[in-house]
Amino acid sequence: xxxKASGLVSIPDSLSSVDAAPLLCAGLTTFSALRNAPxxxxxxxxxxxxxxxxxxxxxYARRMGFEVVAIARGADQADLAKKLGAHHYVxxxxxxxxxxxxxxxxxxxxxxxxxxxxxxxxxxxxxRPGGVSIVLGVGPEPIEISSSDLIFGGxxxxxxxxxxxxxxxxxxRFSALSGVSAMIETVPLEQAADAYAKMxxxxxxxxxxxxxx
Numbered sequence: 001x002x003x004k005a006s007g008l009v010s011i012p013d014s015l016s017s018v019d020a021a022p023l024l025c026a027g028l029t030t031f032s033a034l035r036n037a038p039x040x041x042x043x044x045x046x047x048x049x050x051x052x053x054x055x056x057x058x059x060y061a062r063r064m065g066f067e068v069v070a071i072a073r074g075a076d077q078a079d080l081a082k083k084l085g086a087h088h089y090v091x092x093x094x095x096x097x098x099x100x101x102x103x104x105x106x107x108x109x110x111x112x113x114x115x116x117x118x119x120x121x122x123x124x125x126x127x128r129p130g131g132v133s134i135v136l137g138v139g140p141e142p143i144e145i146s147s148s149d150l151i152f153g154g155x156x157x158x159x160x161x162x163x164x165x166x167x168x169x170x171x172x173r174f175s176a177l178s179g180v181s182a183m184i185e186t187v188p189l190e191q192a193a194d195a196y197a198k199m200x201x202x203x204x205x206x207x208x209x210x211x212x213x
Contacts, residue, residue: 009169012176022182022207023056023175024168030057030111031171032163033134034064039108041065046090046107048072048097048123049114050081052206053136056182057111058084063178069104071097071123072114092122101126108132115139124157125149132156184209 011020030053039045045066047057054072061068062085069088070081078089090100101107106128112120115137121144124133133155135143145157163171175181183206187195195208 007165009165009172012172014176015172018184018186018209018211019181020172021209022052022184023171023180025162026053026207027056027060027175027180027182028163028168028171029053029136029160030113031060031174032167033057033111033136033160034060034066034109035167035170036160037109037111037134038130038132039066042067043108044069044101044104044106044128046071046097046101046110046123046126047086048092048110048112048119049137050077050084051113052204053113054111055080055084055206056180057113057136058086059178059180060174061111062086063174063180066109067104069101069107071100097123098126106131109134111136113137115141117141117143120157121145124155125153127153127155129154130156132158135159182207186211188212 045061046069047054048071050070050072058070068086070086071090071092073093075091081089090097107126108131110123110133112135116139120135124145185205186209189210189212192210198204199208
């Protein structure tokens with residue numbers, strides 16, 4: 001294979017290619033967003049959704065020194081959230097997530113890994129003054145935020161996509177140093193179509209990785 005040297009990254013010896021693969025996609029996205037966020041160690045950071053993106057976001061947030069709140073649907077996600085490193089868990093089907101965050105002092109950053117404009121809106125008032133909600137999850141639903149919540153609360157809303165190869169390199173090194181790892185399911189390349197169908201059906205747990213002999 002011929003590739004531009006500027007687009008390559010070096011995989012640390014302690015990471016296998018299988019383990020590194022999802023870190024250069026979901027890992028890079030969440031790591032880059034948190035790394036560029038205004039939160040400082042010790043401040044409250046919330047991660048909405050603990051799926052493919054969120055389960056890495058919670059780990060990165062914890063290892064960056066933040067007080068971490070995981071927000072997801074259902075009480076059954078609490079054990080996973082705590083295992084990943086969350087200090088607090090909020091079931092948004094039973095509790096107003098914005099009120100829960102304000103009870104903890106308000107979040108400096110809310111990382112939205114789940115898709116849906118309603119998800120963004122229902123957590124937005126959980127930000128403290130000057131806080132920012134960073135949207136990673138993509139969906140067709142519009143985001144509806146009232147101007148009073150935006151202006152008088154001094155809150156911000158922004159999106160983040162991914163990072164450059166240099167950030168990918170840093171993502172891998174930080175992950176190896178801090179022990180961040182993706183929960184993956186490996187599938188032989190010959191079964192790629194089946195793996196893709198499982199992923200599209202929302203049954204992946206939590207990242208699908210194709211392997212080659």
